[in-house]
Amino acid sequence: MSGTPLLDDLTGPHDLRKLDRGELERLAEELRQVIVETTARCGGHLAPSLGVVELTIALHRVFDSPRDRIIWDVGHQAYAHKLLTGRREGFRRLRRSDGCSGFPRREESPHDVNNPGHSSTSISYALGLAIARDLRGEDHHVIAVVGDGALTGGLAFEALNQAGHLKKDLIIVLNDNGMSISRNVGALSAYLTQLRLNPRYARMKDEVKEIIESVPVVGVHTDRLIRSFKERLKNFLIPEFIFEELGIQYVGPVNGHDIQAIERDLTLAKTAEGPILIHVLTEKGRGYAPAERDPDLFHGVGPFDPESGKVLGSGGPPSYTEVFGRVMCGMARVEPRLMAITAAMKLGTGLDDFARLFPRRFFDVGIAEQHAVTLAAGLALGGYRPVVSIYSTFLQRAVDQLSQEVCLQNLPVIFTLDRAGLVGEDGPTHHGCFDLTYLRMLPNMTVLAPADQEELRDMLWAALKLEGPVAIRYPRGAGPSREVGDEPRAMELGKACPLREGSDVCLLAVGRMVGVAMEAAETLSDEGIEAAVINARSVKPIDEAAVEEWGRRCPLLVTLEENVLAGGFGEGVSSFAQKAGLPCRVVSIGLPDTYVGHGEVEELFRRHGMDSASVAERVRESLKGTGD
Numbered sequence: 001m002s003g004t005p006l007l008d009d010l011t012g013p014h015d016l017r018k019l020d021r022g023e024l025e026r027l028a029e030e031l032r033q034v035i036v037e038t039t040a041r042c043g044g045h046l047a048p049s050l051g052v053v054e055l056t057i058a059l060h061r062v063f064d065s066p067r068d069r070i071i072w073d074v075g076h077q078a079y080a081h082k083l084l085t086g087r088r089e090g091f092r093r094l095r096r097s098d099g100c101s102g103f104p105r106r107e108e109s110p111h112d113v114n115n116p117g118h119s120s121t122s123i124s125y126a127l128g129l130a131i132a133r134d135l136r137g138e139d140h141h142v143i144a145v146v147g148d149g150a151l152t153g154g155l156a157f158e159a160l161n162q163a164g165h166l167k168k169d170l171i172i173v174l175n176d177n178g179m180s181i182s183r184n185v186g187a188l189s190a191y192l193t194q195l196r197l198n199p200r201y202a203r204m205k206d207e208v209k210e211i212i213e214s215v216p217v218v219g220v221h222t223d224r225l226i227r228s229f230k231e232r233l234k235n236f237l238i239p240e241f242i243f244e245e246l247g248i249q250y251v252g253p254v255n256g257h258d259i260q261a262i263e264r265d266l267t268l269a270k271t272a273e274g275p276i277l278i279h280v281l282t283e284k285g286r287g288y289a290p291a292e293r294d295p296d297l298f299h300g301v302g303p304f305d306p307e308s309g310k311v312l313g314s315g316g317p318p319s320y321t322e323v324f325g326r327v328m329c330g331m332a333r334v335e336p337r338l339m340a341i342t343a344a345m346k347l348g349t350g351l352d353d354f355a356r357l358f359p360r361r362f363f364d365v366g367i368a369e370q371h372a373v374t375l376a377a378g379l380a381l382g383g384y385r386p387v388v389s390i391y392s393t394f395l396q397r398a399v400d401q402l403s404q405e406v407c408l409q410n411l412p413v414i415f416t417l418d419r420a421g422l423v424g425e426d427g428p429t430h431h432g433c434f435d436l437t438y439l440r441m442l443p444n445m446t447v448l449a450p451a452d453q454e455e456l457r458d459m460l461w462a463a464l465k466l467e468g469p470v471a472i473r474y475p476r477g478a479g480p481s482r483e484v485g486d487e488p489r490a491m492e493l494g495k496a497c498p499l500r501e502g503s504d505v506c507l508l509a510v511g512r513m514v515g516v517a518m519e520a521a522e523t524l525s526d527e528g529i530e531a532a533v534i535n536a537r538s539v540k541p542i543d544e545a546a547v548e549e550w551g552r553r554c555p556l557l558v559t560l561e562e563n564v565l566a567g568g569f570g571e572g573v574s575s576f577a578q579k580a581g582l583p584c585r586v587v588s589i590g591l592p593d594t595y596v597g598h599g600e601v602e603e604l605f606r607r608h609g610m611d612s613a614s615v616a617e618r619v620r621e622s623l624k625g626t627g628d
């Protein structure tokens with residue numbers, strides 16, 4: 001690796017203005033070098049960050065951050081921004097608990113305006129900040145940097161709608177690389193491609209505008225006719241009018257790897273009145289061949305060999321995601337009504353094979369979780385069996401649709417929530433810590449959590465037979481199953497599964513916590529404390545018969561879940577135990593009422609008293625209090 005003299009000398013973004021053209025290009029190379037080298041060690045969002053290196057340099061040269069406010073949508077592309085704003089040291093331990101977050105964080109730097117992670121929020125934030133600025137009589141700029149993928153989210157449109165109406169000074173930088181995580185989808189994406197690929201529009205638009213405006217208008221009736229004709233002609237010839245019709249000036253497209261060209265347009269935008277959108281064309285993964293070749297894989301990637309681009313540590317037991325994808329294909333072969341829906345996460349949710357094998361039964365709706373759930377409701381009303389696969393954290397977006405559109409009508413929709421529980425390095429915006437709470441509260445919903453990948457397979461097949469909504473949540477990565485065959489075992493939904501006998505304490509565990517409970521039970525056994533372990537499997541309904549039985553056999557019932565305690569499994573068990581008048585004490589172990597930070601999963605488990613040693617200790621302490 002060569003050195004990074006220019007980056008080493010930077011004390012802050014203001015120093016960027018001292019660099020000449022050649023130096024800026026070399027700085028871009030240095031930034032790429034550090035980003036590749038760091039993500040190769042720590043994992044992270046490589047391809048999105050490589051794509052915006054020149055854009056980030058230009059933004060920090062033209063604007064005066066933190067006085068001017070730069071808001072990154074999702075925030076996964078902000079690595080160059082971090083490096084240019086004095087975080088070189090923390091960046092070395094990117095995404096580790098003692099290093100920089102992988103996303104902008106207000107607590108990390110005054111240059112980070114907000115704490116993003118979920119998509120399509122930047123224009124709303126920016127509009128709010130622009131309104132606040134005007135009310136306070138301030139005069140700084142507000143800039144939202146939003147990707148073409150993020151623009152497929154309904155929230156972005158809600159913000160554009162109001163921005164065009166309020167006419168506040170606001171700069172929207174559309175970072176268009178044609179990619180969401182995978183290739184972007186939808187009519188809007190096709191429209192942007194048209195703008196991108198057809199330079200004719202850029203060349204012609206001024207001429208066309210001039211010609212149309214010069215057509216004379218005479219008489220009221222003719223006036224209306226000509227006006228309408230002019231509008232249609234404009235829309236036909238100059239498709240960027242979609243933004244202009246919304247009241248947002250459009251500039252571009254501009255080459256997103258030409259610092260000077262971007263600076264020209266950004267400088268122009270500084271003097272514009274009202275909202276303005278600059279269409280910047282970038283290449284995802286730019287400057288690192290493996291990421292340019294495979295931007296999907298390098299969107300968010302674990303550690304890899306920087307020379308070859310080979311991802312390290314792949315292979316091994318199948319992940320829950322892989323098992324889900326495989327079972328979906330198996331179920332689709334025997335159930336012709338089965339449909340699969342993803343919200344821009346085809347790869348992440350394991351639906352790539354399904355999409356290839358059953359293209360007419362697969363829908364990528366873009367980053368539109370609310371729509372995904374409602375689309376499923378429509379398909380279910382139409383007689384189909386949709387499976388909606390969304391990460392636990394992103395399904396939070398659609399809680400209202402889960403309630404109103406699915407549960408209220410008791411529709412047979414299967415939800416699979418990948419990345420449930422702690423996800424580790426991506427941190428608080430990405431942990432799936434709330435799903436048991438927001439799913440449990442919904443009438444008609446069945447909520448399941450497998451303890452291993454084989455159980456996931458069995459639950460999916462069992463869920464297919466249910467006539468109402470069912471949600472299955474499982475963690476990131478692999479579980480204890482080494483291999484998973486295709487043939488499902490029969491599973492009675494709603495029944496817990498005893499794994500270990502014991503009469504001193506009963507550990508009633510959900511999902512990944514089953515393994516932790518088993519380990520804790522072994523430790524306790526060595527000390528003469530015999531713990532029963534039950535795999536709860538079903539969080540709703542709770543297996544009340546099992547709770548009753550074990551609550552009468554043991555003086556202490558300990559629930560374990562990878563979810564916040566508020567409204568979770570433990571609360572459900574406690575309230576049942578109280579109602580049934582069980583003689584046992586109930587102690588609940590789960591995540592606290594705080595947002596858990598970023599870091600390795602094992603470390604986060606330890607920190608929050610969820611590893612087997614902490615669980616064993618909690619049991620010892622609690623037994624002291626039972627009086628036995």
Ligand SMILES: Cc1ncc(C[n+]2csc(CCOP(=O)(O)OP(=O)(O)O)c2C)c(N)n1
Binds near residue numbers: 048077149
């Ligand atoms: C609500 C929500 N759903 C899904 C995601 C997962 N996600 C992260 S980045 C991304 C694609 C974003 O594409 P784009 O905005 O074009 O940015 P790019 O990565 O191409 O730079 C998705 C789907 C998310 N962050 N938030």
